[in-house]
Amino acid sequence: MAKKGWDEFEIGAMLRTFDGSIDDIAGTRQEDRSYSENSSYMASVADWRLIKPVFNKDYCIDCQFCWIYCPDVSIISRDKKLIGVDMDHCKGCGICVEVCPTNPKSLLMFPEQADEETEIAQWPKKDEEEA
Amino acid sequence: MSEMKKIKNLKEFSTSADRFEGANLLCPGCAHSIIVREILNATNDDLVLSASTGCLEVCTAVYPYTSWDASWIHIGFENSSTAVAGAEAMYNALKTKGRLKQPDRNPKFVAFGGDGASYDIGFQWISGCMERNHNMMYVVLDNEVYANTGGQRSSSTPIGSSATTSPAGSISYGEKMNKKDMMGIMAAHHIPYAAQVAPNKWKDMVKKIQKGFATEGAVFINAVSPCTTEWKFDPKDTMMLTDLATDSLVFPLYEVIDGKEFNITYRPKNVVPVEEYLAAQGRFKHLFKDEYKYLIKEWQERVDANWAYLQRREEAKV
Known part of the structure; x- marks a missing residue:
């Protein structure tokens, strides 16, 4: 415009x-x-972001905590399933990662330049101490 | 359309189509938009909205963009409540005359304001709306400071908090006045419904909002909204801070019906010491110096006394 x-x-x-x-x-x-x-x-506010959330659907239990607590309407849920993160509107605050209850977390923050597929391949394993 | 939206659990709630958009200019991790989303998603009815000047208004309507997918107006700092009350009066007049184009629709009237716009500047306007008992809802996004203009104290700022007009330093511990009891004042208008909510207890919040929408008459909602910029904590900790606020009973969740029936809606299983709530925020950092430590003890005593008072009121039903 x-x-x-x-x-x-x-x-x-x-x-x-x-x-x-x-x-x-x-x-x-x-x-x-x-x-x-x-x-x-x-x-788009994508240029505000220094770190970005990466979503690993293997661990997601569709609890939707990230959907309700996302301040920027960036967690996309359809038919009660989380299908991804809206990278045009995400500001990288990290609330979704904090409220994720799974172990290991199904959302984690990585630097903006990180490659999504590489990070999902090296996803951290279950943390026994916290369990 | 007028029947209440069914929200049994979070999965069901997540099928809502948001009417508030991203790419607004609120800070990352701001609780304002979480509260707004929870309120707008609690109903499928049409909405007539307004916002007072404040973070929510300046960040969601930066020309040429708007983040609202419903009728929304911004007018002054003080009169978002009267703007919506006027719209509601007009709606009622047209309804009586049978001149509504879509009479089967059942719009909801909601006004938003920050704590500065509600506790200080718009106070008499809100009081008027509540007294005239318009069929509307007024929502305070209470972040306890004038966050939009750079963190000046408002009458919602609690004791000991460091704000730019009440800074903590060698001769002062910051804000000296206690927080205004807005809930008590509004309940004293004997309005049909007044409630205090927090975004982390989404189910409690949605229940209260739906109850408010179903109520005929004025509804007052006070929502705690942790401010990452002025409370000075990391943006990712917004929900943790809200948890601490509700679990330490600094922000007890309760509702008042008709100014007399008093219900506490959330009783934390493990009450957290107020010290933890204070320690999580940069604005209370100076209270942990030796000379100001007595204030933490006073904080705890004040919160305990308030909780005891609320419980007594619930028991006595007055």
């Missing part, structure tokens, strides 16, 4: 989240909605 000068703003500006009309927002999944360019869903 082109940047506007200070005197080009509308007074009492109204932003429309969606293009066209939408009847039942609460019953429409994010991928089925027609977001307009004014929705922050179309923006």
